[in-house]
Amino acid sequence: MKAIRFHELGGPEVLRWEEAPKPGVTAGEVLVKVKVVGVNFADTLVRRGEYLVRPKLPVIPGVEGSGIVEEVGDPADKGLIGRRVAFLGQQCYAEYTIVPVGQLIPLTDTVTFEDGAATPVQALTAYHLLYTMDQIKPGQTVLVHAAAGGVGLLAVQMAKQAGALVYGTTSTEAKAALVRQMGADAVILYNQTDFAEELRRLTKGRGVDLILDSVGRATMAGSLKSLKPFGHLICYGAASGRPEPLSIFDLYENSIKVSAFWLMTVARVPELALVGVTRVFEWLGTGKLRLTIGLKLSLAQAAEAHRKLEGRETVGKIILTVD
Ligand SMILES: NC(=O)c1ccc[n+]([C@@H]2O[C@H](COP(=O)([O-])OP(=O)(O)OC[C@H]3O[C@@H](n4cnc5c(N)ncnc54)[C@H](OP(=O)(O)O)[C@@H]3O)[C@@H](O)[C@H]2O)c1
CATH class of the missing domain: 3.40.50.720 (NAD(P)-binding Rossmann-like Domain)
Incomplete structure (x- = not known):
């Protein structure tokens, strides 16, 4: 599969659009075909080696996105195949990513993949x-x-x-x-x-x-x-x-x-996480909360997205689409 990876810490130029192994799914997880990736300021800190947690190189960055469940690790989860989902995850700047079942957020037909990917972290x-x-x-x-x-x-x-x-x-x-x-x-x-x-x-x-x-x-x-x-x-x-x-x-x-x-920390308190997700998606659904997608690029252009975010040139959410 194609993914954005970095092999050394540094500026946006270390981000490479390249071939990476497609991840394998195990019990309790699903394989998602990624449609849209959400960019967060923390992604730039991870890339520079300045985040709370130091990454093990090489790294596929990204902690959120949206897409369609393609495979499940546990036959009991087979009902999830084909579902439209948003998620908090890891290694999301890629065509495919693995997500623990508990971190999937089902998307109703009225929520677009773009809005789904723009929501979880921020x-x-x-x-x-x-x-x-x-x-x-x-x-x-x-x-x-x-x-x-x-x-x-x-x-x-x-x-x-x-x-x-x-x-x-x-x-x-x-x-x-x-x-x-x-x-x-x-x-x-x-x-x-x-x-x-x-x-x-x-x-x-x-x-x-x-x-x-x-x-x-x-x-x-x-x-x-x-x-x-x-x-x-x-x-x-x-x-x-x-x-x-x-x-x-x-x-x-x-x-x-x-x-x-x-x-x-919220992920370690599941009932709190659920309340947050429920209320936020309800507000988005009723129009009480409006997302501002300030920049939309393709995943291959992730370096450009990081440059603009660090350069204080962006407003609202930055998303990357996977074609
Ligand atoms: N603790 C958590 O769990 C958590 C979760 C999500 C985000 N965050 C943090 O929340 C902040 C916002 O995240 P975000 O993804 O929504 O990013 P963002 O606010 O869209 O982008 C960062 C903004 O910070 C401001 N800024 C001030 N000084 C800056 C500097 N020296 N360099 C670059 N930007 C500077 C800029 O706005 P102005 O041009 O208006 O100054 C810039 O647009 C980040 O610091 C992020 O790490 C923390």
Whole structure:
């Protein structure tokens, strides 16, 4: 089969479109013929060797997609053959991938392969940040960093839907316009303005209840200054680099809470994972949540997708189609 692989860590140029062995399926798994792959910022970190988990080379990147179940490892699962599915998996930048049965998300006829592949990582991350790590409530104030990104645009919509007052940060006016279109009450260009100062002005000195921070080094200090007493900062990424280590003594003055989130933890709590998937797909089905597919390329063009994502040239979701 054809796949995107890298044999050494590095920039987007290490991604090669080449022949790779078709994987074999064992009990508890299915073989999926991949239709669409979802690209995530974490894929670029894995490629650079900067992710939480170091890969064993060579690597087929990718952790989500959609497609059709072609083979099953266990005869008891034969009813799955031919099913349209989305999935959280591994080695997804390929024509075929293996997915554990428990990680399949059945797609109804009304959900396209593109939307299916665009949803698992980013929508579930936004959902669990707001509803598992915190319990978002009407009237609360929330700041979403990198609000025009894949997770960002979905978190803005979910927080607004929950009745929160939502602020976003992003790097350009064009991205800011999109974030406002998705419902944000105000957007700050954090590379032109001191966002903590601007937020203090917008909130009349009060600060916010909750901050979703995936930017890390560039935003951490400002985020800590922007919380209300008893506020909550959730760190879930470091697109600008890892922040300086935090001292617990910096949290006392305002009794603030700082926590960390990794979507993979949810997979270890199946009932939580199911609630997230059910609610997110229900919101997509009823139009309460809108996906923004900002870039669609073919799988062979994965390097170009990584270049644009790391270059901050994208909004919303990037997908790669398998022809
Ligand atoms: N913990 C988890 O389980 C989990 C799950 C999913 C995603 N994440 C993290 O959440 C973040 C968003 O993921 P995503 O896939 O939706 O990506 P994304 O937000 O679509 O893209 C990353 C965005 O980060 C912003 N950014 C700020 N500083 C940057 C820098 N120095 N270099 C590149 N980008 C920079 C850019 O937006 P602006 O141009 O607006 O600044 C860029 O568009 C990532 O940090 C990712 O690792 C974590």
